[in-house]
Amino acid sequence: MFPEPIILEPTVKTPEVIFDKENNIFQIRGRSISENSHEFFLPIKDWLTEYFKHPNKLTKLILNFDYLNSSSAIQISNIINMFEKNYKKNIDVLLVWQYERGDELIENTGIELNIISDVPFVTEIFEPEEFEKFDFDFDD
């Protein structure tokens, strides 16, 4: 099914990425601190351009970072802009910004991104233990 899903394993500097139209999963999770974040996110943005030509009924993007450097923040802002443009064309989208309890930096970046964008946007606290457990099961 076109477009082919993007599934990227996390690395020390780049997050886990799943953009899967068929299973309706859209998420970026983990750490994004690469200096060349532009290069990393470019294929994702290209993928989204194709995807939004025939989007699913609702596109829910989960953003969950433990670290995000400023050049990655710009890339995420670019992606949110793409969601906003499509939302204004009456395509249903939802952005979910998740942050760990007590992580003010990521919480605040989410607040800023929410302020500057005109798109359905929710922020959620998540418990890291659940994730660790999930990761563990996943790896095994």
Added chain:
Amino acid sequence: MTTNTIYQFYRLLEKDAISFSYRGSFSNNVLTMATQLFKDNVEEKHERLRNKLSFLMIESFQNISRYADTEESLNLDENSEFFMTRNIGDTFYVISANLIDNDKIPTVREKLERVNTLDKSELNKLYREVLTNKQINEKGGAGLGFIEMVRKTKGKLPFDFVTIDNKRSMFFMQIELRNPKEDDGLPSISLSDAKQIQALVAQENILMMHKGDYSEDAIGPMLKMVEENMQNVSLKIHKKIFHFLVEILQNISKHSYAVNGKHEGIFQIGYENKRYNIGTGNFILNTEIKNLKTQLDTVNNKTVDELNEMYRKYLREGKTTKSGSAGLGLIDLARETEDKINYEFVKINDTYSFYSLTVKF
């Protein structure tokens, strides 16, 4: 820690290709990361020394925890344990300093003096004796560590005890590992250098210091090490330090002036009056100073609201930094630091200067 401290250390460590020092309570984590740091970053010609160096770092490190008897305290003071590894020319140095009870000094001194006077075959003999006799003292070593250090380096172990009071002294020791295949002809660094560095690190309340090549590849293991060592710090502070370290170090790798093809830089993390400091230093072309200074002054003179406004504008426009305007990284840094960003430029020659920066959290 001030911008001048960074410059002072830069001068002290001028010849170091890589150096790393750590002060405070020791965990195996620090050790793992420090050995990794050197494994990943030593030059190819020293590759054969890697395993030996790791071994010596481990021995030296464990020696600290073995002899560091006096009650462990969470507060850092001028007598906190200190560990340092340096690479200068074709030689590696592993330096340790820790408190020792005065009544243990004669035993340690005797062991060290003995290994320092033995020749190769005598050392091997002693090594086997100690191994077979299993004469292990209550602290789990019969000087085997010292014997191994001398055997592996084929040199002596300079050491000293600096009296603090009638109960305790500071025990300094230095291991020197030369590359037998290379000879840079440089004289050895004396133990008094190590003492001077330790004293300054303590005086300036520095927890961790690194000097080396800040090309992108080199930053990874360092960040990992800092992160692993921040586990006992609150999540909020830990994330902030890590976040800004990423920004600052990437800034060095991107914008610093490369001398002899290396983006040389130094970074320090300090803790003073219950606040963390990050300090960095690197070279910059003289022609770029004016522009950078404008950027720094711009963000320093903005209120938090104005900075937030700038930050949003940058995010919204979604563009990467153009020269002539303050980058998102600097704006972000200025938003989060409790004081202004302190900076200083020291002219090195007509081409470049030393640029140091400190921020507090």
